[in-house]
Amino acid sequence: xxxxxxxxxxxxxxxxxxxxxxxxxxxxxxxxxxxxxxxxxxxxxxxxxxxxxxxxxxxxxxxxxxxxxxxxxxxxxxxxxxxxxxxxxxxxxxxxxxxxxxxxxxxxxxxxxxxxxxxxxxxxxxxxxxxxxxxxxxxxxxxxxxxxxxxxxxxxxxxxxxxxxxxxxxxxxxxxxxxxxxxxxxxxxxxxxxxxxxxxxxxxxxxxxxxxxxxxxxxxxxxxxxxxxxxxxxxxxxxxxxxxxxxxxxxxxxxxxxxxxxxxxxxxxxxxxxxxxxxxxxxxxxxxxxxxxxxxxxxxxxxxxxxxxxxxxxxxxxxxxxxxxxxxxxxxxxxxxxxxxxxxxxxxxxxxxxxxxxxxxx
Ligand SMILES: Nc1ncnc2c1ncn2[C@@H]1O[C@H](COP(=O)(O)OP(=O)(O)O)[C@@H](O)[C@H]1O
Ligand SMILES: [Mg+2]
Numbered sequence: 001x002x003x004x005x006x007x008x009x010x011x012x013x014x015x016x017x018x019x020x021x022x023x024x025x026x027x028x029x030x031x032x033x034x035x036x037x038x039x040x041x042x043x044x045x046x047x048x049x050x051x052x053x054x055x056x057x058x059x060x061x062x063x064x065x066x067x068x069x070x071x072x073x074x075x076x077x078x079x080x081x082x083x084x085x086x087x088x089x090x091x092x093x094x095x096x097x098x099x100x101x102x103x104x105x106x107x108x109x110x111x112x113x114x115x116x117x118x119x120x121x122x123x124x125x126x127x128x129x130x131x132x133x134x135x136x137x138x139x140x141x142x143x144x145x146x147x148x149x150x151x152x153x154x155x156x157x158x159x160x161x162x163x164x165x166x167x168x169x170x171x172x173x174x175x176x177x178x179x180x181x182x183x184x185x186x187x188x189x190x191x192x193x194x195x196x197x198x199x200x201x202x203x204x205x206x207x208x209x210x211x212x213x214x215x216x217x218x219x220x221x222x223x224x225x226x227x228x229x230x231x232x233x234x235x236x237x238x239x240x241x242x243x244x245x246x247x248x249x250x251x252x253x254x255x256x257x258x259x260x261x262x263x264x265x266x267x268x269x270x271x272x273x274x275x276x277x278x279x280x281x282x283x284x285x286x287x288x289x290x291x292x293x294x295x296x297x298x299x300x301x302x303x304x305x306x307x308x309x310x311x312x313x314x315x316x317x318x319x320x321x322x323x324x325x326x327x328x329x330x331x332x333x334x335x336x337x338x339x340x341x342x343x344x345x346x347x348x349x350x351x352x353x354x355x356x357x358x359x360x361x362x
Contacts, residue, residue, distance in 0.1 A: 009076040011039050014046055017070040024059050025348050030067065037085070044078030046071055053347035054211070055086040055132040058340040088133065088211040088343075089350035091235050100202060101209040102136070104235040104346050107225060107263065109217040111250020113144055116271035116306070117240045119316060120335070121216040122150045123323045124238075127339035129171035130323075133211040136166065136173040138201055140228070141218045142194060145178030152319020155179060163206040170324055175205050191223060198227040212343070219250075222257040229261050235346050236266040238303065243270055243290035251291075255298055266345050267301035268294055269338055275308040276330070301345070304338045306331055 019031035030036055030050065039048040050067060052060065064082050071080045090103035108121040118141065125137040139147035148154065153167040156179050166173035177197060207213070215234075218224050228234060237258040241251035251268065258265050270291025274282040285308060295302035309331045312322045323332045 009041050009044060009046060009074060011041060013074045014039055014041065014048065014071055014077075017074050018048075018067060021063070021066045021070050024062060025344060026053070026351055030063070038083070044076055045081070046074075046077050046079070047081035047083065049083040049085050052084060052086045053351060054088050054340075054343040055084070056128050056340045056343035057086070057347075058337070058344055060084065086132065086211075089347060091346070091350035100207070100232060102202075102207060102213045102232065103209075103211050104350070105213040105215060105228070105232050106266070106342060106346065107215045107217050107228065107234050107237040107258075108240060109225065109237055109254045109258065110219050110240045111247065111252070111254045113219045115219075115240050115242050115247060117141075117219065118144070118146045118150055118216050119312060119322075120238070120240050120269055120271065120306075120338070121214050122147065122316070122321050123332075123335040124339040124342065125172045125212075125214040126170045126321045126323050127336050128212050128214075128343060131340075131343075133343070134209060135171070136175070136207050136210045136213040138213055138215045139174070139176030139178060140198055140201065140224045141216050142177050142197070142224070143218050145176045145181075146316075147174060147176045147216055148178045149319060150316045150321065160206060164204055165206050169319075170321065173207060173210070175201055175207075177201075194223055195227040195230075198224060199231050202231050212346075219254075222261060225257060225261055225263065229263065234261075234263045235349070236342070237263045238266050238269060238342060240269045240271055241291050241294065242272050243284070243287045245287070245290065247286070248290045248294050251294060252298070255294075255300065264349065265298075265300045266342055267303040268292075268298075269303045270305045272308045273305035301341075303341055304334045306334045306338075 015031055018036055019029045021030050023033055035051050037049040037051055068080045068082055088103050108117055110117040125135050129135040139145050151169040151174050153169050153174055156167050157165045166175045239251050239254045241247050268291050274284050277283055292302045307330055311326050315322050315325045323335055326332055
């Protein structure tokens with residue numbers, strides 16, 4: 001045993017080292033934020049758990065590296081084992097009328113259909129579930145309930161204790177208006193019907209505890225979003241658009257709808273941005289940069305540009321989200337970044353009101 005290893009490592013010394021490590025987005029140190037749990041010291045071997053505000057934290061590796069370095073520099077430490085856990089904060093808006101154990105609801109909207117709203121909703125939900133978050137996906141698109149097809153689920157399991165049980169696919173709990181109406185039955189929705197349907201999706205469905213509920217909104221009018229906000233305040237909304245002007249005009253209306261309903265806008269995603277040709281050049285089928293310009297002009301974040309990729313369409317027809325079928329593809333990489341960015345933005349907003357992570361939030 002070397003001289004260094006003989007020194008007694010104390011929990012105080014470990015905590016002092018970790019109090020020098022910053023959480024890059026919350027602008028405070030890991031100890032002040034109450035992010036460190038279960039410090040164990042055996043001789044020179046130190047292990048501890050870092051409790052993140054989201055398991056989808058995009059800066060997890062940076063935090064791990066810096067925490068490891070800081071503790072490794074404590075005299076007597078021979079090895080450092082950094083474990084992770086997460087406690088997703090709720091922004092408090094969730095203390096809505098229904099008092100559901102859903103910590104954050106995120107609406108995915110667009111000005112009109114066919115821009116990839118459901119595709120973005122599905123893949124974001126799957127990415128978040130893959131990180132270990134508890135995720136629900138609510139298909140509230142009464143005009144085109146495509147989520148069951150895209151997630152490859154045909155029907156709901158039998159109801160339990162008088163409640164609907166969501167289907168489950170890729171670790172995501174799925175509920176859709178499509179499960180409740182007959183295939184190819186024309187849907188005519190009046191405002192009160194839509195309102196009660198959406199409310200039932202929240203009250204009569206056994207979601208269990210969720211970190212994130214991703215909601216695929218119907219395009220256009222704000223009826224569904226309004227019903228949602230009256231039942232379960234939304235933590236944020238994301239707008240999906242194509243790059244061309246006509247789609248941007250619609251997207252702007254979507255953005256304004258979120259603002260009117262007091263739903264914080266998390267940002268704009270531009271879909272079908274470009275097609276990469278076999279020689280590596282990019283073809284801007286629908287123009288380019290429109291989503292980014294819209295974001296700039298309206299003062300919201302630009303979350304990412306998703307290329308056109310035929311495998312997206314093939315997979316969604318077969319119930320296979322692209323982040324599952326082609327996780328390494330450029331499309332999936334953008335979707336991965338977008339999902340984690342959304343989770344981070346929600347956490348940062350939720351943490352603004354408090355200055356540490358409570359031991360238990362519910
Ligand atoms: N980036 C993309 N590349 C290729 N096809 C896409 C892409 N995004 C969406 N699609 C396809 O375009 C169609 C419309 O997308 P969808 O998500 O259903 O739009 P919305 O929900 O806005 O109506 C679907 O067939 C989908 O698979
Ligand atoms: Mg759709």
